[in-house]
Structure formats: C-alpha cells, structure tokens
Amino acid sequence: MSCPMPPAQPYRGRFAPSPTGLLHAGSLTTAVGSYLQARSQGGEWLLRMEDLDPPREMPGASAAILRTLEALGFAWDGPVVYQSQRLDAYQQALDHLVAQQRAYPCACTRREIALAGQAGLDGVVYPGTCRAGLAAGRTGRAWRLRVPAGLTRVVDGLHGPIEQDVLACVGDYVLKRADGLFAYQLAVVVDDAWQGVNAVVRGADLLDSTTRQIVLQQALGVATPRYVHLPVLVNAAGEKLSKQTLAPAIRPDAAAAELRLALTRLGHPPPADCGGLAELWAWALAHWALSRVSAAPVVVQEA
Incomplete structure (x- = not known):
C-alpha cells in the first residue's frame, strides 16, 4: 500500500x-x-x-x-x-545561534581584515581571526556566523544548479555589524521563515547571496524556499x-x-x-x- x-x-x-x-x-x-x-x-x-x-x-x-x-x-x-x-526577532535569532555556538563575536576592523584576508566573492574573505576566541585585550565589535566547510547547493529556476563553498569564497560572514545594525543576510532569512x-x-x-542564506537557514533550522x-x-x-x-x-x-x-x-x-x-x-x-x-x-x- x-x-x-x-x-x-x-x-x-x-x-x-x-x-x-x-x-x-x-x-x-x-x-x-x-x-x-x-x-x-x-x-x-x-x-x-x-x-x-x-x-x-x-x-x-x-x-x-x-x-x-x-x-x-x-x-x-x-x-x-x-x-x-522586527529588531527583537533578529536579536532572538542571533542569541539562538550564539547559544548553539554557531555565531561568535569578532573584534577585527576592516583594515585588519583587508591586510590578513584574500580577495573573495564579495570583497575580502574573512580569515577567521576571531573564530577560536577573542585575543587578550580585544572586545567584540561585530557578530559572525560560524560557516561550515563544504559545498552548498541550490537549483535556481532560471540559472539551474549552483554550488559554492561559502567558507572558502566568503568566510564567516557578519550577522550584526560593528555599528549595531543587523546584516541583510540575517534579517532576510528570519523574515522569510516568519512570513512562511x-x-x-x-x-x-x-x-x-543565496548560498549564504541557505547556510544560515540550516543553522536556524528553517526551511529553504525555492529560488x-x-x-x-x-x-x-x-x-x-x-x-x-x-x-x-x-x-x-x-x-x-x-x-x-x-x-x-x-x-x-x-x-x-x-x-x-x-x-x-x-x-x-x-x-x-x-x-x-x-x-x-x-x-x-x-x-
């Protein structure tokens, strides 16, 4: 049956x-x-x-x-x-990621990242300086997603199959900026999930941006839309x-x-x-x- x-x-x-x-x-x-x-x-x-x-x-x-x-x-x-x-909702999502050890504070300035990183898909790839913890005497400025290694795949309705190693091409990307504003990637994932x-x-x-958003959707345990x-x-x-x-x-x-x-x-x-x-x-x-x-x-x- x-x-x-x-x-x-x-x-x-x-x-x-x-x-x-x-x-x-x-x-x-x-x-x-x-x-x-x-x-x-x-x-x-x-x-x-x-x-x-x-x-x-x-x-x-x-x-x-x-x-x-x-x-x-x-x-x-x-x-x-x-x-x-919707700022409270974004903060709750960030708090959840921090509690799951999927997000961490970053003390790096743009200049430090530019000097240490290499060119990537969208600017300089974050070199992971603060991934293992803040150096002595440093204070976190921004919050980053701990991106897993490996390929992320999506089949786009017009462009077909796409895959990207987000960690290699972008690095651990920002969820909340040093100026206190939430990043687009976090807000769009939270809102798409909330609105169904x-x-x-x-x-x-x-x-x-799609593969970055899929990585974040997986970290938050929400569904991935069709794109x-x-x-x-x-x-x-x-x-x-x-x-x-x-x-x-x-x-x-x-x-x-x-x-x-x-x-x-x-x-x-x-x-x-x-x-x-x-x-x-x-x-x-x-x-x-x-x-x-x-x-x-x-x-x-x-x-």
Whole structure:
C-alpha cells in the first residue's frame, strides 16, 4: 500500500525593496516578475520594506515606493512588513545561534581584515581571526556566523544548479555589524521563515547571496524556499541599473508605459492593441511563463 503524498504548500512569494531610493526600472522589473510568478500559480504576494540601514535611506522613499506600486496596479496580501520594526526577532535569532555556538563575536576592523584576508566573492574573505576566541585585550565589535566547510547547493529556476563553498569564497560572514545594525543576510532569512515565504523571485544581483542564506537557514533550522533570480538590467556600459548609477525613478503618471517596458524586458512584449493598465495585467497573467524569461542581463537603452 503506497503512502499518499503530503499536499503541496500554497505558493507564498514576496517583494522586498530597500528604501534607499525610489523605485526604478530594475526594481520594477523584479516586482513584476515576482508578482506574476505568484499570481499565475494562485499564490500570495507579500510586501516587505527592508529598511535596516537608516544612514543609507532616502527620506520618504518607503511611502513613495508604495504609492508607485499602487499606481501601477499591484495588490499585495496582508500588511506591509517593515524590518525596522522586527529588531527583537533578529536579536532572538542571533542569541539562538550564539547559544548553539554557531555565531561568535569578532573584534577585527576592516583594515585588519583587508591586510590578513584574500580577495573573495564579495570583497575580502574573512580569515577567521576571531573564530577560536577573542585575543587578550580585544572586545567584540561585530557578530559572525560560524560557516561550515563544504559545498552548498541550490537549483535556481532560471540559472539551474549552483554550488559554492561559502567558507572558502566568503568566510564567516557578519550577522550584526560593528555599528549595531543587523546584516541583510540575517534579517532576510528570519523574515522569510516568519512570513512562511516558500518561493523567492528576485534580481540576479542577489544570486551570490543565496548560498549564504541557505547556510544560515540550516543553522536556524528553517526551511529553504525555492529560488528564481530574474535578469539584471544594465546600461550600455554593462553597469547594473541602480540608485548608484542614477537610474531614473519610475513615473506613476506613465504607469501603463512603465508596465509595458517591464514586461518586454522579461520576454513578454504585450500586443500593440493592449494599451490600458488593466488590459496589460490581464494579458500578462494569461501569458506568463518563466520559460520565456532570459537569465542573461538585459541592456536598457538610455533615453
């Protein structure tokens, strides 16, 4: 007698912008792909504001991002979650890791790490200076995850199988910074688990973060979502469109045109007679297929 398969969990995705600037073409394209992937599977789409770094935030950006998403016809499930209101949860997760000896204090300065480390995937690989304990007279400044040796694997929905030795490529990475702010890697893992997110669709600029997050998920004993990393938008020089490269903000007063561009960049050019915002969304939901999306960067021609 065969055992019945457990029922599949309903799709639960999310979009998590950072309010360091206004919504631009790159972040809008990610939002559109994330939204369509969730809605095409009858799933939920949550909205989370990753406002963890006050010095880098743009005043009023959170509210402006929400207004832009509303103007473009997005509808999210449940209230918006703000990471700035979740600090106790991140501290509890860190305390758990410390109690399990999976996290430790680090006294190293950036200069000391740069002098002792070697170039890695994302800056200098932490050389493990404080892994065995703080040197006499030193005080911990940051908290790091004790990363296990070996390969971490993930199968991405667009990029296929990926594996990485996180310890060799990154080292023991920071969970709480020397300035007291929690690191993105910790917050995103804690929040995805807390919100029950089981499918993450985001930009390919975060692809290298995925194995780090899986290592942390395993350390915390939480589930690993399915991942899809959408193509990054780049300018003619090959630079990722971002606030740093002065990507122009999305115009809410040109919502239909902005949505049409985002769909086209995702391999779904709408027909010419599909003009209004409601028509565009209806067409996109009826025709969305991840197989039509390219994994390669998309070059955006400047106006």
